[in-house]
Amino acid sequence: MKLRTTNAGLKALSLLCVLCASAANCISLDREAFSITNYDLNVQIEPEQHRLGVRGKITLRNDSQSPQKIAVLQVSSSLDWRSIKAGDKVVQFVTQPFTSDIDHTGGLSEAIVTLPQAVAPQGTIDLEIAYEGVILLDATRLTRIGTPEEAATSTDWDQIATNFTAVRGAGYVAWYPIATEVANLSDGNSLFEVLGRWKYREAGSKMHFRFTPTSDDPSLPQILFNGVSCSGPAVYESTRGTRVGPADCLYQTLRHDVPAFVIADYQTLERPAIEVRYLRGHDVAATNFADAAEKIAPFISEWFGTPRERAKTADLPDPHAAPFESGALLLTPLANDDPKPAGLAATHQLTHATFLSFRPWIEEGLAHFAQALYLEREKGRQAALDYMGLHRFALSQVDAQTTVPRSEDEVNRSLVNTTSEELYRSKAMCVWWMLRDMVGDAVLKKALAAYRPEQDKDPSYMPRLIAAQTQRDLEWFFDDWIYRDRGLPDFKVESAFERKTMTGSFMLTITLDNLGTAGAEVPVVVKFAGGEIMRRMEVRAKNKAVTRVEVSGVPQEIVVNDGSVPENNTRNNVFKIEATEQ
Numbered sequence: 001m002k003l004r005t006t007n008a009g010l011k012a013l014s015l016l017c018v019l020c021a022s023a024a025n026c027i028s029l030d031r032e033a034f035s036i037t038n039y040d041l042n043v044q045i046e047p048e049q050h051r052l053g054v055r056g057k058i059t060l061r062n063d064s065q066s067p068q069k070i071a072v073l074q075v076s077s078s079l080d081w082r083s084i085k086a087g088d089k090v091v092q093f094v095t096q097p098f099t100s101d102i103d104h105t106g107g108l109s110e111a112i113v114t115l116p117q118a119v120a121p122q123g124t125i126d127l128e129i130a131y132e133g134v135i136l137l138d139a140t141r142l143t144r145i146g147t148p149e150e151a152a153t154s155t156d157w158d159q160i161a162t163n164f165t166a167v168r169g170a171g172y173v174a175w176y177p178i179a180t181e182v183a184n185l186s187d188g189n190s191l192f193e194v195l196g197r198w199k200y201r202e203a204g205s206k207m208h209f210r211f212t213p214t215s216d217d218p219s220l221p222q223i224l225f226n227g228v229s230c231s232g233p234a235v236y237e238s239t240r241g242t243r244v245g246p247a248d249c250l251y252q253t254l255r256h257d258v259p260a261f262v263i264a265d266y267q268t269l270e271r272p273a274i275e276v277r278y279l280r281g282h283d284v285a286a287t288n289f290a291d292a293a294e295k296i297a298p299f300i301s302e303w304f305g306t307p308r309e310r311a312k313t314a315d316l317p318d319p320h321a322a323p324f325e326s327g328a329l330l331l332t333p334l335a336n337d338d339p340k341p342a343g344l345a346a347t348h349q350l351t352h353a354t355f356l357s358f359r360p361w362i363e364e365g366l367a368h369f370a371q372a373l374y375l376e377r378e379k380g381r382q383a384a385l386d387y388m389g390l391h392r393f394a395l396s397q398v399d400a401q402t403t404v405p406r407s408e409d410e411v412n413r414s415l416v417n418t419t420s421e422e423l424y425r426s427k428a429m430c431v432w433w434m435l436r437d438m439v440g441d442a443v444l445k446k447a448l449a450a451y452r453p454e455q456d457k458d459p460s461y462m463p464r465l466i467a468a469q470t471q472r473d474l475e476w477f478f479d480d481w482i483y484r485d486r487g488l489p490d491f492k493v494e495s496a497f498e499r500k501t502m503t504g505s506f507m508l509t510i511t512l513d514n515l516g517t518a519g520a521e522v523p524v525v526v527k528f529a530g531g532e533i534m535r536r537m538e539v540r541a542k543n544k545a546v547t548r549v550e551v552s553g554v555p556q557e558i559v560v561n562d563g564s565v566p567e568n569n570t571r572n573n574v575f576k577i578e579a580t581e582q
């Protein structure tokens with residue numbers, strides 16, 4: 001009797017599944033089976049209503065190993081699906097909310113689409129789609145994990161509004177369809193991993209957007225888009241002043257950027273290296289930024305080549321808004337009249353406008369490395385090391401989190417594979433700096449000049465370009481720092497013996513131990529009565545190296561690592577030399 005009830009219960013449950021048609025609850029959905037290889041969308045924006053209405057065509061490609069009859073399409077939870085067609089046929093789809101932190105609202109509107117026929121692996125299908133809704137200031141994904149309201153809205157500042165509209169794509173606002181598994185901000189690196197997979201699958205996708213703001217408000221004259229090109233009368237003059245017209249914008253995901261658009265009443269400052277769009281009253285900050293960019297431009301060219309495009313900076317109205325960068329476009333509040341931080345920001349941005357790579361450790365690593373070079377040039381090596389020290393703090397936190405079994409982490413967390421910002425920004429910057437210390441400016445500049453993004457088909461491409469410029473064996477370094485994540489070195493002076501020479505100087509024999517799991521070349525400073533001398537020592541992981549240094553006075557102290565090599569323990573880096581009987 002009991003058994004029968006259970007059976008009946010099960011049957012009722014499976015029947016319910018069929019009836020409710022919420023396929024997601026019954027069969028496990030492969031949300032990442034399809035990539036979207038082409039977008040051709042008409043985007044209507046009504047700032048007064050905060051509305052976005054999208055109609056157009058997308059192409060789906062089955063990237064999974066098996067035929068797929070179900071496709072999942074997601075847009076922000078503040079948008080609603082209106083229609084989905086394949087050819088002229090209306091296809092069956094059900095919609096459901098899907099909780100995910102990939103969108104600022106903390107949720108997505110998911111359409112589970114039953115395709116007219118199964119799509120074979122690598123096969124494609126075109127769908128006509130329509131969806132619409134509002135994009136309001138919304139930081140739910142941050143406030144629900146305890147971020148204070150003000151900080152949350154300064155981070156998730158995307159919205160469509162009358163006075164200012166700025167909307168960033170996947171990872172901020174799903175204003176175009178995506179297809180992703182759940183991302184959870186309170187679960188470690190989950191958001192970055194989901195986003196990283198999405199961007200990887202979308203590499204090479206084509207996007208074509210036609211923007212049509214339907215505003216009669218003459219105070220909204222400019223559309224700014226971070227794509228490869230925009231044409232059409234995006235801005236035109238009418239009897240009522242400057243007006244917005246339709247803008248035809250192309251975007252190709254060569255980098256790990258996301259398409260973003262801004263509509264605002266900007267003033268424009270144009271210089272050869274940069275274009276700064278700023279809000280009324282921010283003239284001083286805008287001029288400072290443009291001046292800083294102009295000043296640093298020759299230095300950037302010297303290191304990274306001729307600019308590929310003109311850098312674009314655009315103002316954000318909230319003075320506390322977190323800056324957003326996408327290739328050569330930087331959105332940042334220009335309310336601060338202090339010219340100092342402008343140089344650092346402009347350096348990063350100009351590097352992006354000059355050096356293109358779709359590999360984050362190269363693209364972002366070099367832009368941060370350029371900032372360290374800039375500081376060294378302005379204020380000396382110590383300023384650069386201090387700047388890297390701030391990044392290294394984040395890095396040592398990451399390293400501390402890593403648990404013992406790390407054989408697969410070695411590959412997943414390597415610079416060539418990682419989706420973690422701490423690694424492809426902070427660690428990559430340190431790696432570029434160490435390489436530069438090892439091979440010298442001239443060699444590194446030559447290697448960078450030989451880089452062609454379209455020829456970068458293999459993770460070893462850049463390391464090989466560097467190796468080609470030097471006699472030195474760097475394979476061990478690439479292996480410990482780039483191809484794998486071997487953690488960090490830990491240097492310790494094991495011993496130091498001194499001997500007085502015939503000429504009255506001192507010969508010091510230093511044995512340096514690397515207790516850590518990554519090798520490096522590290523500066524070693526010997527302090528003696530009357531001065532100090534620096535040597536660089538290459539010490540492989542779990543290994544020792546010996547060097548002899550001749551100094552003119554009594555040796556007193558040995559200091560390992562000036563801060564240029566990230567290390568997981570710096571408490572054992574000073575070695576006092578005891579006075580010995582002569």
Ligand SMILES: [Zn+2]
Pocket residue numbers: 325348352363364367
């Ligand atoms: Zn950057």
